[in-house]
Amino acid sequence: MIDEAIRVGKKLAEQHLIDGSSGNLSFVDGGEMVITKSGAVLDELTPDDFVRVDFRGTDRSASSDLEVHRKVYEKTNFRAVLHCHGSYNVALSLLEDGLIPVDLEGRMFLGEIRFIEGKFGTERYAELISDEIRKNGFAVVKGHGIYAAGRSFMDAFKLASFVEHSCKVYYLVRVYSLLCKQ
Numbered sequence: 609m610i611d612e613a614i615r616v617g618k619k620l621a622e623q624h625l626i627d628g629s630s631g632n633l634s635f636v637d638g639g640e641m642v643i644t645k646s647g648a649v650l651d652e653l654t655p656d657d658f659v660r661v662d663f664r665g666t667d668r669s670a671s672s673d674l675e676v677h678r679k680v681y682e683k684t685n686f687r688a689v690l691h692c693h694g695s696y697n698v699a700l701s702l703l704e705d706g707l708i709p710v711d712l713e714g715r716m717f718l719g720e721i722r723f724i725e726g727k728f729g730t731e732r733y734a735e736l737i738s739d740e741i742r743k744n745g746f747a748v749v750k751g752h753g754i755y756a757a758g759r760s761f762m763d764a765f766k767l768a769s770f771v772e773h774s775c776k777v778y779y780l781v782r783v784y785s786l787l788c789k790q
Contacts, residue, residue, distance in 0.1 A: 609635045609688065609761065610642070614653045616690065616761040621651030625692035625754075625772060632671035633761065635688045636681055643677055645669045672729065676755065679738035686741070686757035690764045693753035694772035696779050697721075701750040707778050714774030718744070721771060725750045746771055 613633045620626045631650050634643035640660045644650070646669060648657040661667050663678060671677070677689050700707065701723040709715050724740055724747055726733035737755050740747035746756040746767050754771050758764035 610655050612761045616765045617650035617653045620692050625694045626650050631692045632673050633690050634677040643670050646671050675734040676737050679734040680741050680757055683738050683742045687759050688761045688764050689757045691755045696775040697748050697772055700775050709774035710781055711777040717770050723748050723750050
């Protein structure tokens with residue numbers, strides 16, 4: 609799955625869902641989790657940018673989101689998790705508590721998009737995100753972006769792309785409607 613993770617890292621950059629060293633990826637491999645190292649640049653990943661971590665263990669070189677990924681795997685049957693920071697979902701999450709997508713695909717595949725809030729790095733934060741992923745396959749954290757999970761990285765990538773697209777369409781419709789009222 610490392611090859612798929614590397615491809616998806618590039619796709620996240622192509623879709624403007626990450627920048628710099630933002631975001632992280634993980635997958636389940638037997639009794640271990642394989643996760644990107646802290647500071648890894650997702651569109652330039654190599655196999656050396658991943659670290660194996662026992663589900664009860666830790667590794668200082670692992671992504672700071674290690675506990676979020678661990679909780680998702682504990683609560684679900686998903687095999688891959690990604691985290692990205694698309695501009696539209698981050699911006700809207702700072703202004704709204706959630707939204708109902710106005711685009712067809714968003715309504716069909718996502719339903720309501722809730723923006724959850726928690727203090728980064730806490731166990732409660734990991735619990736909130738993993739609970740939301742268990743329900744919907746994705747979570748959007750206020751000011752911090754999308755976490756998405758799937759059987760594969762492509763499943764998670766598609767879901768994150770749907771979320772960001774729905775947020776973009778919602779944002780553009782809101783801006784246009786405000787401009788038309790002037």
